[in-house]
Amino acid sequence: MKGFGAAISAISYYLPPKVVDNRALVEEFGTWTEDKIYQKTGIRERHVVDGELVSDLAARAAEKLFEEHGVDRDSIDFLLLCTESPDYYLPATACVVQDRLGLKKTTGALDYNLGCSGFIYGLALSKGLIAAGIASRVLLITADTLTRTINPKDKSTRTIFGDAAAAILVEASDTARIGDFVLGTDGSGMDKLIIPAGAWAAPRSPETAAERTNKWGNTRSAENLYMNGPEVLNFTLATVPEAVSRTLEAHSLKLEDVDLFVFHQATLLILEHLRKEIGIPPEKFFMNMENKGNTVSATIPMALRDAADEGRLRPGDRVMAVGFGVGYSWGATIIRW
Structure with a gap:
């Protein structure tokens, strides 16, 4: 282990292929305009799942991380999955993703339920695991399919939210590159x-x-x-x-x-x-x-x-x-x- 500092060494993300743009929403609702939606939200289009589960998005983001950055999956000591839309009440979706990714069975894995501040909390948890000597390399995944919870007739939220997963490698470092x-x-x-x-x-x-x-x-x-x-x-x-x-x-x-x-x-x-x-x-x-x-x-x-x-x-x-x-x-x- 390098030390008890922690650093982000790689990030990859996955967006589901289905896209809903502002034009489609205007045509569907018959109100507002494409420009009005953009001026209020800053969003022109959003990616949404079409049947995919959080475990699907999470696994694909992690596989991109392994491929894009040459990360050895056997080097992962702990998997943290932040999601508000797990596959099941139980087991934890992190267990599903551990199996999908073929991570070693000595890998710790857990879900935590948090939304828009979830990445920051995940960094804090990752840094704590490293500082405690529990893990040297943490795979932090933030993933949600929140659009599945939105009523199709609720334009107030449909204009805003999209679905995605990000995979972040946090590892021990000689310097504390993740601060307080x-x-x-x-x-x-x-x-x-x-x-x-x-x-x-x-x-x-x-x-x-x-x-x-x-x-x-x-x-x-x-x-x-x-x-x-x-x-x-x-x-x-x-x-x-x-x-x-x-x-x-x-x-x-x-x-x-x-x-x-x-x-x-x-x-x-x-x-x-x-x-x-x-x-x-x-x-x-x-x-x-x-x-x-x-x-x-x-x-x-x-x-x-x-x-x-x-x-x-x-x-x-x-x-x-x-x-x-x-x-x-x-x-x-x-x-x-």
């Missing part, structure tokens, strides 16, 4: 971004399956994803700037010392509000949701990979990664690329 973490939770906001029914608190029933249409013309049942957009925006503006300040303080840095900021790719509206509130220059603020949509826990690692591929993120750069959303939960850290 600022994490937070406010469960009082749980009902603002939720699938109200379908688990044990509210089992499926004819009542939970009943669809209702709100005054904006969006239809859903209690078994579908619900998001209170204004309240989520208020939470974000109240929480993220402070998290950024605390993260800078924890690393003895100033805003100008950070080379690139990669936030959870929520929507253009939310990200532009945050960028202006915090005072981040546009050239240091990376966004890539235009052709992917909001893919929940996979947005930040996909953005990191794209930023590196585009030359926006270079070796030695300091990047601040910030996740926020469902729970409510949030997290931030500094990564030395």
